[in-house]
Amino acid sequence: MRVPEDLIIPDAKVTQYLLVQKARNDKSRFLAQAGFTRENPEALRFAIQTQAMDKEAIKEKSNEYGTFYQVEGELVGVNGISLSVVTVWLQRQIDGKFQFVTLKPN
Numbered sequence: 001m002r003v004p005e006d007l008i009i010p011d012a013k014v015t016q017y018l019l020v021q022k023a024r025n026d027k028s029r030f031l032a033q034a035g036f037t038r039e040n041p042e043a044l045r046f047a048i049q050t051q052a053m054d055k056e057a058i059k060e061k062s063n064e065y066g067t068f069y070q071v072e073g074e075l076v077g078v079n080g081i082s083l084s085v086v087t088v089w090l091q092r093q094i095d096g097k098f099q100f101v102t103l104k105p106n
Contacts, residue, residue, distance in 0.1 A: 001059075003052040003071060003089055009100040014041045014048075018103070030105055034077020047075040048100060052087055066093040072106055 019038045021028045031037075036044040057069035069089045074082040088101040 001057050001069075002055070003057050003069070003098045005053065007049060007052060007089070007098045007100065009045050009048055011041075013100060013102075014044055018044065027103070030083065031075075034075060034081045034083050035079035036075075036077060040078060043078045044075075047077070048087060048103065051075050051085065052089065052098075052100075057089060060088075064093070065090060067091045068101070069098075075103075 015038065018027050018031060019036065019041060028037075031044065034047075036047070051073045052071050055071050055073040057071050060068045060070055062068070067090070069091065071087045071089065073085065073087075075085050076082050084106040085103045086106045087103045089098045090101050091098050
């Protein structure tokens with residue numbers, strides 16, 4: 001199965017988590033290699049959306065919130081560099097929508 005077009009990527013997940021430098025589990029440096037910064041959050045949102053819709057979503061586990069899926073693939077950066085990542089998605093039990101949870105280097 002693939003993540004559908006009406007997926008949800010919360011703004012805060014991009015602007016207040018992924019693109020913010022942290023002492024532990026910092027993802028902003030990794031993403032900066034492909035040109036993703038706090039100045040261009042929409043570029044990262046688009047790359048995550050494209051990666052999720054282009055590859056198969058693999059079911060991982062379910063809980064009271066819904067079913068979690070992982071998608072392995074490439075994020076194509078604004079500078080042309082591709083990063084190998086795994087994105088994690090939650091198909092929400094309440095409405096069936098797919099919501100972005102996180103990404104990690106692969």
